[in-house]
Amino acid sequence: MKIMGYRRSNGDVGIRNHIAVIPASVCASVVAERIADQVEGAIALPNQHGCAQIKPDLDVTARTLAGLGKNGNVAGVLVIGLGCESLQVDWLAEEIASTGKPVEALVIQKCGGTLKTQEAGLRLARIMAQKVSIYEKEEISPESIILGLECGGSDATSGLAANPVHGYVSDKLVALGGTSILSETTELIGAEHVLVRRAVSDEVGEKLLKIVSDCEKRANSMGVDLRGSQPTPGNIEGGLTTIEEKSLGCIYKGGTSPLQGVLEYGERPSGKGFYVMDTPGQDIESITGMVAGGAQIVIFTTGRGTPTGSPLAPVIKITGNPRTYQLMEENIDINGGTIITGTETMPEVGERMIQEIAAVCRGRLTKAEALKHREFGIYKLTSTF
Protein backbone atom coordinates (compact mmCIF):
# COMPACT_ATOMS: atom_id res chain seq x y z
CA MET A 1 0.00 0.00 0.00
CA LYS A 2 1.91 3.07 -1.26
CA ILE A 3 0.78 6.20 0.56
CA MET A 4 1.83 9.75 -0.16
CA GLY A 5 1.67 12.44 2.49
CA TYR A 6 3.17 15.61 3.89
CA ARG A 7 5.64 14.99 6.70
CA ARG A 8 5.26 17.66 9.39
CA SER A 9 8.12 18.92 11.55
CA ASN A 10 6.96 16.88 14.58
CA GLY A 11 6.83 13.64 12.57
CA ASP A 12 3.07 13.72 12.02
CA VAL A 13 1.78 13.08 8.54
CA GLY A 14 -0.93 14.86 6.57
CA ILE A 15 -2.59 13.99 3.30
CA ARG A 16 -3.98 17.49 2.82
CA ASN A 17 -2.28 20.86 3.25
CA HIS A 18 -4.98 23.08 4.70
CA ILE A 19 -4.70 26.35 6.55
CA ALA A 20 -7.24 26.21 9.38
CA VAL A 21 -8.80 29.47 10.55
CA ILE A 22 -10.07 28.52 13.99
CA PRO A 23 -12.41 30.75 15.99
CA ALA A 24 -11.92 30.28 19.74
CA SER A 25 -15.63 30.90 20.25
CA VAL A 26 -18.93 31.50 18.51
CA CYS A 27 -18.28 35.25 18.77
CA ALA A 28 -15.24 34.99 16.48
CA SER A 29 -16.81 32.59 13.99
CA VAL A 30 -18.04 35.11 11.40
CA VAL A 31 -14.69 36.89 11.23
CA ALA A 32 -12.90 33.54 10.85
CA GLU A 33 -15.22 32.53 8.01
CA ARG A 34 -14.71 35.79 6.15
CA ILE A 35 -10.93 35.50 6.34
CA ALA A 36 -10.94 31.88 5.14
CA ASP A 37 -13.27 32.76 2.24
CA GLN A 38 -10.66 35.04 0.75
CA VAL A 39 -7.49 32.97 1.07
CA GLU A 40 -6.54 30.01 -1.10
CA GLY A 41 -6.40 26.75 0.84
CA ALA A 42 -7.88 28.27 4.00
CA ILE A 43 -10.81 26.60 5.76
CA ALA A 44 -12.71 28.08 8.71
CA LEU A 45 -14.15 26.00 11.54
CA PRO A 46 -17.11 28.15 12.63
CA ASN A 47 -18.72 26.78 15.78
CA GLN A 48 -21.21 27.62 18.49
CA HIS A 49 -18.95 26.90 21.44
CA GLY A 50 -16.05 28.32 23.46
CA CYS A 51 -17.90 30.54 25.91
CA ALA A 52 -20.37 30.23 28.81
CA GLN A 53 -19.82 26.47 28.78
CA ILE A 54 -19.55 24.55 32.03
CA LYS A 55 -16.05 23.13 32.57
CA PRO A 56 -16.48 19.55 31.28
CA ASP A 57 -18.03 20.96 28.10
CA LEU A 58 -15.43 23.70 27.73
CA ASP A 59 -12.74 21.03 28.07
CA VAL A 60 -14.31 19.10 25.18
CA THR A 61 -14.38 22.24 23.02
CA ALA A 62 -10.78 23.12 23.89
CA ARG A 63 -9.49 19.60 23.25
CA THR A 64 -11.42 19.41 19.99
CA LEU A 65 -10.33 22.76 18.53
CA ALA A 66 -6.72 22.16 19.59
CA GLY A 67 -6.81 18.66 18.12
CA LEU A 68 -8.18 19.92 14.83
CA GLY A 69 -5.40 22.50 14.61
CA LYS A 70 -2.82 19.81 15.38
CA ASN A 71 -4.20 17.37 12.78
CA GLY A 72 -1.56 16.42 10.22
CA ASN A 73 -3.79 17.62 7.38
CA VAL A 74 -3.37 21.16 8.70
CA ALA A 75 -0.21 22.94 7.52
CA GLY A 76 -0.78 26.22 9.33
CA VAL A 77 -3.30 27.78 11.69
CA LEU A 78 -4.77 31.22 12.30
CA VAL A 79 -6.67 31.43 15.60
CA ILE A 80 -9.25 34.18 15.96
CA GLY A 81 -10.69 35.12 19.36
CA LEU A 82 -13.08 37.77 20.56
CA GLY A 83 -10.99 38.32 23.69
CA CYS A 84 -13.38 37.80 26.60
CA GLU A 85 -14.42 34.19 25.88
CA SER A 86 -13.77 31.28 28.23
CA LEU A 87 -11.56 29.49 25.73
CA GLN A 88 -8.53 31.73 25.64
CA VAL A 89 -6.82 32.40 22.33
CA ASP A 90 -3.29 32.31 23.76
CA TRP A 91 -3.80 28.84 25.20
CA LEU A 92 -5.29 27.52 21.96
CA ALA A 93 -2.54 29.03 19.79
CA GLU A 94 0.25 27.76 22.04
CA GLU A 95 -1.25 24.30 22.26
CA ILE A 96 -1.39 24.01 18.45
CA ALA A 97 2.04 25.61 18.03
CA SER A 98 3.54 22.77 20.13
CA THR A 99 3.42 20.75 16.89
CA GLY A 100 5.93 23.12 15.32
CA LYS A 101 3.57 24.24 12.56
CA PRO A 102 3.09 27.97 11.87
CA VAL A 103 0.39 29.45 14.11
CA GLU A 104 -0.83 33.05 14.29
CA ALA A 105 -3.48 34.51 16.57
CA LEU A 106 -5.63 37.64 16.56
CA VAL A 107 -8.07 39.02 19.11
CA ILE A 108 -10.97 41.09 17.81
CA GLN A 109 -11.20 43.26 20.93
CA LYS A 110 -7.50 44.12 20.62
CA CYS A 111 -7.48 44.64 16.82
CA GLY A 112 -10.35 47.08 17.06
CA GLY A 113 -13.28 45.27 15.49
CA THR A 114 -14.39 43.17 12.57
CA LEU A 115 -12.75 44.97 9.68
CA LYS A 116 -9.41 45.56 11.36
CA THR A 117 -9.23 41.91 12.41
CA GLN A 118 -10.16 40.76 8.93
CA GLU A 119 -7.51 42.93 7.36
CA ALA A 120 -4.80 41.72 9.73
CA GLY A 121 -6.01 38.13 9.44
CA LEU A 122 -6.08 38.18 5.66
CA ARG A 123 -2.52 39.43 5.56
CA LEU A 124 -1.30 36.73 7.96
CA ALA A 125 -3.26 34.00 6.15
CA ARG A 126 -1.99 35.13 2.75
CA ILE A 127 1.61 34.87 3.92
CA MET A 128 0.90 31.43 5.41
CA ALA A 129 -0.83 30.23 2.21
CA GLN A 130 2.27 31.03 0.19
CA LYS A 131 4.59 29.51 2.78
CA VAL A 132 2.80 26.13 2.90
CA SER A 133 2.21 26.01 -0.85
CA ILE A 134 5.75 24.79 -1.47
CA TYR A 135 5.45 21.78 0.86
CA GLU A 136 5.73 18.53 -1.12
CA LYS A 137 4.34 15.07 -0.54
CA GLU A 138 6.60 12.09 -0.07
CA GLU A 139 6.02 8.38 0.37
CA ILE A 140 4.99 7.69 3.94
CA SER A 141 4.38 4.56 5.98
CA PRO A 142 0.83 3.31 6.60
CA GLU A 143 1.89 3.41 10.27
CA SER A 144 1.37 7.18 10.14
CA ILE A 145 -2.26 6.88 9.10
CA ILE A 146 -5.17 7.24 11.51
CA LEU A 147 -8.37 6.10 9.80
CA GLY A 148 -11.80 7.19 11.04
CA LEU A 149 -14.57 4.60 10.63
CA GLU A 150 -17.97 6.22 10.23
CA CYS A 151 -21.48 5.20 9.25
CA GLY A 152 -24.53 7.33 8.68
CA GLY A 153 -28.00 6.94 7.29
CA SER A 154 -27.70 3.22 7.91
CA ASP A 155 -30.06 0.61 6.56
CA ALA A 156 -30.01 -3.16 6.61
CA THR A 157 -27.29 -3.29 3.95
CA SER A 158 -24.88 -1.36 6.20
CA GLY A 159 -24.44 -4.27 8.58
CA LEU A 160 -24.68 -6.89 5.83
CA ALA A 161 -22.22 -5.39 3.31
CA ALA A 162 -20.66 -1.94 3.73
CA ASN A 163 -19.68 -2.09 7.41
CA PRO A 164 -17.87 -5.42 6.90
CA VAL A 165 -15.86 -3.66 4.13
CA HIS A 166 -14.77 -1.08 6.71
CA GLY A 167 -13.80 -3.92 9.03
CA TYR A 168 -11.73 -5.53 6.29
CA VAL A 169 -9.92 -2.23 5.59
CA SER A 170 -9.41 -1.51 9.30
CA ASP A 171 -7.86 -4.93 9.89
CA LYS A 172 -5.52 -4.49 6.86
CA LEU A 173 -4.38 -1.07 8.07
CA VAL A 174 -3.83 -2.30 11.62
CA ALA A 175 -1.81 -5.25 10.27
CA LEU A 176 0.41 -2.73 8.46
CA GLY A 177 1.01 -0.89 11.74
CA GLY A 178 -1.58 1.85 11.28
CA THR A 179 -4.43 3.03 13.49
CA SER A 180 -8.20 3.01 13.14
CA ILE A 181 -10.94 4.55 15.26
CA LEU A 182 -14.48 3.26 15.70
CA SER A 183 -16.82 5.87 17.17
CA GLU A 184 -20.52 6.45 17.88
CA THR A 185 -21.07 5.12 21.39
CA THR A 186 -24.87 5.13 20.99
CA GLU A 187 -24.40 2.59 18.24
CA LEU A 188 -22.55 0.24 20.55
CA ILE A 189 -25.66 -0.19 22.75
CA GLY A 190 -26.60 -3.85 22.46
CA ALA A 191 -23.29 -4.87 20.89
CA GLU A 192 -20.84 -3.96 23.65
CA HIS A 193 -20.74 -7.54 24.93
CA VAL A 194 -19.35 -8.62 21.54
CA LEU A 195 -16.79 -5.83 21.22
CA VAL A 196 -15.54 -6.12 24.80
CA ARG A 197 -14.16 -9.61 24.10
CA ARG A 198 -11.50 -7.94 21.95
CA ALA A 199 -10.23 -5.56 24.65
CA VAL A 200 -6.50 -5.99 25.29
CA SER A 201 -6.99 -5.61 29.06
CA ASP A 202 -9.72 -5.67 31.71
CA GLU A 203 -9.23 -1.95 32.15
CA VAL A 204 -9.92 -1.23 28.46
CA GLY A 205 -12.95 -3.54 28.55
CA GLU A 206 -14.36 -1.84 31.65
CA LYS A 207 -13.92 1.58 30.07
CA LEU A 208 -15.78 0.42 26.97
CA LEU A 209 -18.69 -0.91 29.02
CA LYS A 210 -18.76 2.31 31.07
CA ILE A 211 -19.02 4.68 28.10
CA VAL A 212 -21.89 2.62 26.67
CA SER A 213 -23.67 2.42 30.03
CA ASP A 214 -23.25 6.17 30.60
CA CYS A 215 -24.59 6.90 27.12
CA GLU A 216 -27.64 4.71 27.68
CA LYS A 217 -28.27 6.34 31.09
CA ARG A 218 -28.16 9.81 29.51
CA ALA A 219 -30.72 8.69 26.94
CA ASN A 220 -32.94 6.97 29.51
CA SER A 221 -32.91 10.05 31.75
CA MET A 222 -35.13 11.70 29.12
CA GLY A 223 -37.88 9.23 30.03
CA VAL A 224 -38.67 8.12 26.49
CA ASP A 225 -38.01 5.13 24.24
CA LEU A 226 -34.75 5.76 22.36
CA ARG A 227 -36.35 4.31 19.23
CA GLY A 228 -37.18 7.06 16.74
CA SER A 229 -33.92 8.83 17.67
CA GLN A 230 -31.88 5.61 17.44
CA PRO A 231 -32.59 3.92 15.15
CA THR A 232 -33.76 7.00 13.25
CA PRO A 233 -36.96 7.03 11.18
CA GLY A 234 -34.81 6.51 8.06
CA ASN A 235 -32.97 3.59 9.64
CA ILE A 236 -36.36 2.05 10.47
CA GLU A 237 -37.65 2.57 6.93
CA GLY A 238 -34.45 0.87 5.76
CA GLY A 239 -35.30 -2.22 7.81
CA LEU A 240 -33.46 -1.65 11.10
CA THR A 241 -35.85 -2.43 13.96
CA THR A 242 -33.95 -1.73 17.19
CA ILE A 243 -30.78 -0.02 18.41
CA GLU A 244 -29.39 -3.48 19.20
CA GLU A 245 -29.74 -4.52 15.55
CA LYS A 246 -28.21 -1.26 14.34
CA SER A 247 -25.31 -1.58 16.81
CA LEU A 248 -24.54 -5.20 15.94
CA GLY A 249 -24.27 -4.10 12.30
CA CYS A 250 -22.25 -1.01 13.23
CA ILE A 251 -19.48 -2.84 15.04
CA TYR A 252 -18.59 -4.71 11.84
CA LYS A 253 -16.86 -1.43 10.90
CA GLY A 254 -14.27 -2.22 13.54
CA GLY A 255 -13.15 -5.52 12.00
CA THR A 256 -11.56 -8.11 14.24
CA SER A 257 -8.36 -6.46 15.53
CA PRO A 258 -7.72 -6.25 19.29
CA LEU A 259 -9.19 -3.18 20.99
CA GLN A 260 -6.18 -1.20 22.23
CA GLY A 261 -7.97 1.56 24.08
CA VAL A 262 -11.04 3.72 24.59
CA LEU A 263 -10.59 7.42 23.82
CA GLU A 264 -12.35 10.52 25.10
CA TYR A 265 -14.05 12.65 22.46
CA GLY A 266 -11.30 14.33 20.40
CA GLU A 267 -8.49 12.48 22.22
CA ARG A 268 -5.55 11.27 20.18
CA PRO A 269 -4.65 7.55 20.39
CA SER A 270 -1.46 7.04 22.39
CA GLY A 271 -0.41 4.01 20.35
CA LYS A 272 -1.15 2.15 17.13
CA GLY A 273 -3.93 -0.28 16.34
CA PHE A 274 -7.69 -0.33 16.75
CA TYR A 275 -9.38 2.14 19.15
CA VAL A 276 -12.92 3.15 20.14
CA MET A 277 -13.71 6.84 20.66
CA ASP A 278 -16.62 7.99 22.85
CA THR A 279 -18.72 10.11 20.48
CA PRO A 280 -22.43 10.48 19.82
CA GLY A 281 -24.05 8.61 16.93
CA GLN A 282 -24.61 11.91 15.16
CA ASP A 283 -22.31 11.69 12.14
CA ILE A 284 -20.97 15.22 11.98
CA GLU A 285 -19.99 15.41 15.63
CA SER A 286 -18.58 11.89 15.46
CA ILE A 287 -16.34 12.73 12.49
CA THR A 288 -15.18 15.96 14.15
CA GLY A 289 -14.15 13.98 17.23
CA MET A 290 -12.10 11.48 15.22
CA VAL A 291 -10.41 14.21 13.12
CA ALA A 292 -9.59 16.10 16.34
CA GLY A 293 -8.07 12.81 17.52
CA GLY A 294 -5.74 12.86 14.52
CA ALA A 295 -7.65 10.99 11.81
CA GLN A 296 -6.40 12.22 8.43
CA ILE A 297 -8.98 10.26 6.44
CA VAL A 298 -12.47 8.97 7.13
CA ILE A 299 -14.32 6.15 5.41
CA PHE A 300 -18.08 6.37 5.69
CA THR A 301 -20.77 3.77 5.01
CA THR A 302 -24.28 4.89 4.16
CA GLY A 303 -27.28 2.75 3.31
CA ARG A 304 -29.82 5.54 2.87
CA GLY A 305 -27.28 7.93 1.26
CA THR A 306 -25.76 11.07 2.75
CA PRO A 307 -23.69 13.91 1.26
CA THR A 308 -21.68 14.84 4.38
CA GLY A 309 -17.97 15.55 4.45
CA SER A 310 -15.57 17.18 6.87
CA PRO A 311 -13.65 20.48 6.68
CA LEU A 312 -10.21 18.98 7.26
CA ALA A 313 -10.26 15.28 6.33
CA PRO A 314 -11.30 13.62 3.08
CA VAL A 315 -14.40 11.45 3.60
CA ILE A 316 -14.79 8.45 1.28
CA LYS A 317 -18.37 7.18 1.03
CA ILE A 318 -19.47 3.65 0.35
CA THR A 319 -22.97 2.21 0.23
CA GLY A 320 -24.00 -1.43 0.47
CA ASN A 321 -27.33 -0.56 -1.11
CA PRO A 322 -27.29 -0.86 -4.93
CA ARG A 323 -30.38 1.36 -5.28
CA THR A 324 -28.88 4.10 -3.15
CA TYR A 325 -25.74 4.08 -5.29
CA GLN A 326 -27.86 4.51 -8.42
CA LEU A 327 -29.86 7.30 -6.79
CA MET A 328 -27.04 9.23 -5.09
CA GLU A 329 -23.96 8.39 -7.13
CA GLU A 330 -22.95 12.05 -7.08
CA ASN A 331 -22.28 11.75 -3.33
CA ILE A 332 -21.07 8.17 -2.99
CA ASP A 333 -17.57 7.15 -4.03
CA ILE A 334 -17.84 3.37 -3.94
CA ASN A 335 -20.68 1.03 -4.84
CA GLY A 336 -20.62 -1.86 -2.38
CA GLY A 337 -24.12 -2.87 -3.48
CA THR A 338 -22.33 -5.46 -5.60
CA ILE A 339 -21.96 -7.53 -2.41
CA ILE A 340 -25.75 -7.67 -2.01
CA THR A 341 -26.36 -8.43 -5.69
CA GLY A 342 -23.68 -11.13 -5.55
CA THR A 343 -21.46 -9.78 -8.33
CA GLU A 344 -18.51 -8.99 -6.02
CA THR A 345 -17.31 -10.40 -2.72
CA MET A 346 -16.78 -8.32 0.42
CA PRO A 347 -12.94 -8.63 0.25
CA GLU A 348 -13.01 -7.56 -3.43
CA VAL A 349 -14.83 -4.37 -2.48
CA GLY A 350 -12.46 -4.01 0.49
CA GLU A 351 -9.48 -4.06 -1.90
CA ARG A 352 -11.20 -1.40 -4.05
CA MET A 353 -11.62 0.74 -0.93
CA ILE A 354 -7.92 0.36 -0.09
CA GLN A 355 -7.01 1.47 -3.63
CA GLU A 356 -9.34 4.45 -3.24
CA ILE A 357 -7.73 5.39 0.11
CA ALA A 358 -4.29 5.32 -1.55
CA ALA A 359 -5.58 7.49 -4.44
CA VAL A 360 -7.15 10.00 -2.05
CA CYS A 361 -3.89 10.16 -0.07
CA ARG A 362 -2.07 10.96 -3.33
CA GLY A 363 -4.44 13.87 -3.80
CA ARG A 364 -7.56 12.67 -5.56
CA LEU A 365 -10.57 14.58 -4.26
CA THR A 366 -13.44 12.61 -2.74
CA LYS A 367 -16.93 13.50 -3.93
CA ALA A 368 -17.58 15.27 -0.61
CA GLU A 369 -14.41 17.35 -1.10
CA ALA A 370 -15.21 18.16 -4.73
CA LEU A 371 -18.63 19.45 -3.67
CA LYS A 372 -17.14 21.34 -0.68
CA HIS A 373 -19.13 19.37 1.86
CA ARG A 374 -17.56 20.67 5.06
CA GLU A 375 -20.18 19.84 7.68
CA PHE A 376 -18.84 20.66 11.12
CA GLY A 377 -20.16 20.21 14.63
CA ILE A 378 -18.64 19.72 18.08
CA TYR A 379 -20.25 17.44 20.64
CA LYS A 380 -21.50 18.96 23.87
CA LEU A 381 -22.86 17.40 27.03
CA THR A 382 -25.23 20.05 28.25
CA SER A 383 -26.63 23.53 27.74
CA THR A 384 -24.64 26.73 27.96
CA PHE A 385 -24.93 28.87 31.09
Next chain:
Amino acid sequence: MGESVRNALVMKSSDNVGTIIRDLNQGEEACFEVEGKVETMSLKNSIPFGHKFALVNIPTGENIIKYGEIIGRATSDIPAGAHVHVHNVESLRGRGDLEVKS
Protein backbone atom coordinates in the same frame (compact mmCIF):
# COMPACT_ATOMS: atom_id res chain seq x y z
CA MET B 1 -27.67 -22.54 -6.83
CA GLY B 2 -27.74 -19.60 -9.26
CA GLU B 3 -27.02 -16.22 -7.67
CA SER B 4 -30.16 -14.83 -9.28
CA VAL B 5 -32.30 -17.04 -7.05
CA ARG B 6 -30.89 -15.70 -3.81
CA ASN B 7 -33.30 -13.03 -2.53
CA ALA B 8 -32.72 -13.21 1.21
CA LEU B 9 -29.81 -13.51 3.65
CA VAL B 10 -29.44 -15.31 6.94
CA MET B 11 -26.35 -14.21 8.89
CA LYS B 12 -26.00 -17.03 11.44
CA SER B 13 -27.57 -20.48 11.74
CA SER B 14 -28.88 -19.56 15.21
CA ASP B 15 -30.86 -16.58 13.80
CA ASN B 16 -34.65 -16.70 13.83
CA VAL B 17 -34.99 -13.94 11.22
CA GLY B 18 -33.65 -13.42 7.71
CA THR B 19 -33.25 -10.26 5.62
CA ILE B 20 -34.98 -9.76 2.26
CA ILE B 21 -32.68 -8.30 -0.43
CA ARG B 22 -35.31 -7.83 -3.16
CA ASP B 23 -38.85 -6.46 -2.71
CA LEU B 24 -41.03 -9.56 -2.33
CA ASN B 25 -44.81 -9.87 -2.32
CA GLN B 26 -47.03 -11.90 -0.02
CA GLY B 27 -47.04 -15.51 -1.21
CA GLU B 28 -43.65 -15.26 -2.94
CA GLU B 29 -40.83 -17.48 -1.76
CA ALA B 30 -37.80 -16.17 0.09
CA CYS B 31 -34.74 -18.16 -0.98
CA PHE B 32 -31.64 -18.14 1.22
CA GLU B 33 -28.68 -20.20 2.39
CA VAL B 34 -28.09 -21.41 5.92
CA GLU B 35 -24.63 -22.90 6.36
CA GLY B 36 -24.42 -23.63 2.63
CA LYS B 37 -27.82 -25.33 2.49
CA VAL B 38 -30.47 -23.67 0.29
CA GLU B 39 -33.84 -23.17 1.95
CA THR B 40 -37.07 -21.46 0.92
CA MET B 41 -40.00 -19.99 2.80
CA SER B 42 -43.35 -18.68 1.63
CA LEU B 43 -43.89 -15.10 2.82
CA LYS B 44 -47.04 -14.24 4.77
CA ASN B 45 -46.68 -10.49 4.05
CA SER B 46 -45.20 -8.32 1.33
CA ILE B 47 -41.73 -7.41 2.59
CA PRO B 48 -39.53 -4.59 1.23
CA PHE B 49 -35.79 -4.73 0.50
CA GLY B 50 -33.74 -4.74 3.70
CA HIS B 51 -36.58 -5.81 5.98
CA LYS B 52 -36.78 -9.02 8.02
CA PHE B 53 -38.99 -12.10 8.00
CA ALA B 54 -39.42 -14.82 10.62
CA LEU B 55 -37.64 -18.10 9.87
CA VAL B 56 -39.70 -19.95 12.50
CA ASN B 57 -42.81 -19.27 14.57
CA ILE B 58 -41.75 -16.74 17.22
CA PRO B 59 -44.09 -16.51 20.23
CA THR B 60 -44.76 -13.28 22.15
CA GLY B 61 -41.89 -12.46 24.49
CA GLU B 62 -39.34 -14.56 22.59
CA ASN B 63 -35.98 -13.00 21.68
CA ILE B 64 -35.37 -11.98 18.07
CA ILE B 65 -31.94 -13.26 16.96
CA LYS B 66 -29.87 -11.80 14.10
CA TYR B 67 -26.06 -11.98 13.70
CA GLY B 68 -26.40 -14.73 16.34
CA GLU B 69 -27.24 -12.04 18.93
CA ILE B 70 -30.39 -10.68 20.57
CA ILE B 71 -31.77 -7.65 18.69
CA GLY B 72 -35.06 -7.33 20.59
CA ARG B 73 -38.17 -9.17 21.77
CA ALA B 74 -41.42 -10.16 20.03
CA THR B 75 -44.44 -8.12 21.18
CA SER B 76 -46.91 -10.47 19.47
CA ASP B 77 -46.89 -14.01 18.09
CA ILE B 78 -45.00 -13.90 14.77
CA PRO B 79 -45.63 -16.80 12.38
CA ALA B 80 -42.84 -18.12 10.16
CA GLY B 81 -42.70 -16.11 6.93
CA ALA B 82 -44.19 -12.94 8.46
CA HIS B 83 -42.68 -9.44 8.38
CA VAL B 84 -40.62 -8.74 11.52
CA HIS B 85 -40.22 -5.06 12.36
CA VAL B 86 -41.19 -2.26 14.75
CA HIS B 87 -44.86 -3.35 14.75
CA ASN B 88 -44.07 -6.67 16.43
CA VAL B 89 -40.60 -6.20 18.00
CA GLU B 90 -39.52 -3.98 20.87
CA SER B 91 -36.04 -2.94 21.83
CA LEU B 92 -34.67 -4.03 25.20
CA ARG B 93 -32.24 -1.12 25.40
CA GLY B 94 -32.54 2.65 25.64
CA ARG B 95 -35.98 2.24 27.21
CA GLY B 96 -36.26 5.44 29.25
CA ASP B 97 -40.04 5.08 28.91
CA LEU B 98 -39.98 1.91 31.02
CA GLU B 99 -37.62 3.35 33.66
CA VAL B 100 -39.98 6.22 34.39
CA LYS B 101 -42.96 3.92 34.86
CA SER B 102 -41.13 1.51 37.17
